[in-house]
Amino acid sequence: MSFNEFVQTLPLLDHHAHYLIKGDVVNRSHRLLRVSSEADAQYPIADTANRLAWSAFQKVARQFDAATDAAYRAGTPAAEALKPMDASAYRQYNRRVFAAYNYRTLFIDTGFVPDDAILDLDQTADLTGLTVRPIYRLETHAEKFMERYDNFDEWSQHLLDAVSQVRAQGYVGCKSIAAYRVGLQVTTVREQDAHRAFDLWRAHFEDTGSSRLEDQDVINYLLGMVAPALIEQHLPLQFHVGYGDADTDLYLGNPLLLRSFLQHFCYDGLQVVLLHCYPYHREAGYLASVFPGVYFDTSLVNNLAPSSTQSVVRESLELAPYSRYLFASDASTYVEMYAVAAQTFKDALAAQLDSVGTADTAQKQAWARMVCYDNAAQLYGVPLSTTN
Amino acid sequence: MSFNEFVQTLPLLDHHAHYLIKGDVVNRSHRLLRVSSEADAQYPIADTANRLAWSAFQKVARQFDAATDAAYRAGTPAAEALKPMDASAYRQYNRRVFAAYNYRTLFIDTGFVPDDAILDLDQTADLTGLTVRPIYRLETHAEKFMERYDNFDEWSQHLLDAVSQVRAQGYVGCKSIAAYRVGLQVTTVREQDAHRAFDLWRAHFEDTGSSRLEDQDVINYLLGMVAPALIEQHLPLQFHVGYGDADTDLYLGNPLLLRSFLQHFCYDGLQVVLLHCYPYHREAGYLASVFPGVYFDTSLVNNLAPSSTQSVVRESLELAPYSRYLFASDASTYVEMYAVAAQTFKDALAAQLDSVGTADTAQKQAWARMVCYDNAAQLYGVPLSTTN
């Protein structure tokens, strides 16, 4: 068995993914094409069709969906080939694809939901045949609590109480999208400054009805406030880092900006997970190599930029320990997106390890298993691959 | 025919280049060596001779210039081998080299001119055997109008009138060198602030005689002012990005800094072209993948850093659509610089596409043709390769 063949057999824990949608949505081809890019609806779809992600998504569909494959062989355009399916055929198709890559467990960030025909956690488990666990998105809950409580003290107290219960409520981790809202320069905020900023935010909500949290002081205060409660519960804190849609300021998504936050909390036991990271994955690998408790993945480019995965995995593991790097897809909507992530990632990880001339095969196999499953299992407190 | 052989046959539209000079300049070897680097005259020429660009330029000369090849075989030093040529031999040599790479069309930024013995657009067309079209450099014209008009209202009105006529005058695009003067953090400037900054600039001109535009408010105002006129004329706006000479602050040449400008104008139809981009080409590919109307090239490293081209092309196309990436050389002075750009770029593009396992050959051939010619043709509004 080649090293690549060995890696293909490994189970996957995807610690950062999103909801799938139903199979009977009309225009499945169009939805799949849209989801092959981080661009929004105003971006010309003809350009999205000229990206490698779209060709990779189509190839998965041809490989696993007999109808699509037949249509493709007959020269049918993609729009015709990717037909909607009834619930039973769709369930079989999804389970076939997830099983082919040995997916076992999905952690779902419940704060982002695709446009329509959403499945809930139980439906997702049924559709995919996988164990599914939820991730708690901080800013989303902070917004809901602000709608409910009109003063800073009540807001912060109730929010902190809620965050202190998330492990007990079945969540396995928390996530912050500070990078999307204000950037990653997370510094310590005095309570009085947070108080003042909260009042402005609440007043804006009362004026406009929008509860969207975009204030740097509030977000930074929130992160400092909840960190001890996360440490207490052994709950990792995920950060969106780097690559995302046009709504993120990629300049401010550099994980090196998190340094003072990491210095403040990682030595106290906070576990921080940097998500996506591209094009700052070398920087993320550096942070993982010098800060206790820093983990990272290179999700989202392994499906939306499939030709990058070989380089990205190689560059990620230049400095990082194998015990700090995690598989993830950041996929949503359709199974093809999860499949391309798994496929390019397993190939790239196998190639990277295969080229290592200083460790023996047993060590390399152990590292591959850790990256695919057990690092995340240990970090988030769920059973290891061998007991799953 | 291998995929590489196919790509070699494709015609090239070079949407970003500069003037060539005459062939009878003495010391052709020294001029060619100088132009193999972005360093200025104070940089030690012995170091420039230890760069791969110089060895690549010499190899082109040996390959296409019989006299140089003979001298080289006889062990003559480069300085002797690269002899000046009379007009007729030089014209034949130039046409032979451009034809070998199937160059068809050059867009010339008329705002930068090499030191001496400049050719004009018609002479360039005659020397090269190519179709030649001009690009309008904004800051250069803004400076000329400031010399002519001593008050902000007249300056801005006449400049805007002029920019509104550039398509009609035969220009195919505009270019900004904001990155060289103030960096790419282009934000919205209030008219009163631009007015005040203009007055200081004009006063400085009256004091010193220097009209050089280096004021951030004036440049940012200028860009915001002309953007609607460019949209109106379907004229793309090129930005110098990243790699350049010691005079550019590469730290401020990061294209991610353009984000608020892109958000402001790309959704209204402005077409923006990011030039060079290295070492920020992954960032440029990201912008092209999420903003409507953003295109980019990786010129200047394909000739001045020839060993980079394989990686740079690969990294550029991780996120970007094939419909948003363009060939360009940014070459000037001598044909060898255009040749090395074409050679390394065609080889790298062929290798990148050859490694794609999810698209068929017809698709990959179509993408190669787009990158080499038709993306630029469509963007700038000139005939497609098939009609050229």
Added chain:
Amino acid sequence: MSFNEFVQTLPLLDHHAHYLIKGDVVNRSHRLLRVSSEADAQYPIADTANRLAWSAFQKVARQFDAATDAAYRAGTPAAEALKPMDASAYRQYNRRVFAAYNYRTLFIDTGFVPDDAILDLDQTADLTGLTVRPIYRLETHAEKFMERYDNFDEWSQHLLDAVSQVRAQGYVGCKSIAAYRVGLQVTTVREQDAHRAFDLWRAHFEDTGSSRLEDQDVINYLLGMVAPALIEQHLPLQFHVGYGDADTDLYLGNPLLLRSFLQHFCYDGLQVVLLHCYPYHREAGYLASVFPGVYFDTSLVNNLAPSSTQSVVRESLELAPYSRYLFASDASTYVEMYAVAAQTFKDALAAQLDSVGTADTAQKQAWARMVCYDNAAQLYGVPLSTTN
């Protein structure tokens, strides 16, 4: 002889290294594991053991230390295999390893010293069999002079006098760790601002007993003050750049931030050496290609990130002249760290040059010799490899 075989024969001048320690330290395995990472003592050692550096260090020990190799073949864990040695065996082992990579000369930054059992310069020369020369660390001496002189004028005058004598005292270069203390945005500081900042620094010392220099104005003033004295003595100024331990702010370690300092002093003859540089080695290569007097290395990743060396060397030489790039290890403590640097660097340099199709073998051999030895010899003013 293959090109790789040729490069293996080349002598090495390591212009940036640190002290080794004695061989009879108990727990050699633990010390070697620690030094395979830039993480501090609070970082979990189990993660450090999951880095490729550790497997590379162990492999060197197995290859050159018969006892370790025998223990390894018998399945003994690393902790047992890497036994302490007596002085004689340790000396033989060290000399065997340094000779295997053809190390000839070490420049030691005497400002950093490993924890215990330090060797001095003469002991280091005896242990290794190499020529050893010291590098003067600016901030360390600035701190000592501040302890001695309580006013700005005396401090600056005595410090400048001392720096003006460092070549005469046998030092071959100076080093600044500004990146560790305040970042690389080195700008011109007015004397009155430096004076004020000095007084605060001195007062803080009197209050706390800590002389640690962390003030941006003092450091920037210091660099501007000593630059002319370094030019006078032809003494290169090294800067820590990029990769380092958790104590450095990697965001502020970008060498592009040095631009105004380089513009100010490089045209006057200052020679600047950028150390480590990862992940900013492309940026460092750019600076070396446009500024007179800028040199760089990619030390520390060639041993602590051994799988990176192929990419890093390739990316470093995209723009840089071969006459501006230097081998270095930045190693300390144990010979294995020096060995891995030499091994991965020689392999990577050979591969990079082997892939160059535009230069002949004689030229490529000359470039390899320059990078391994003669660039540094010429820069620091010590004999060339051919005379060593």
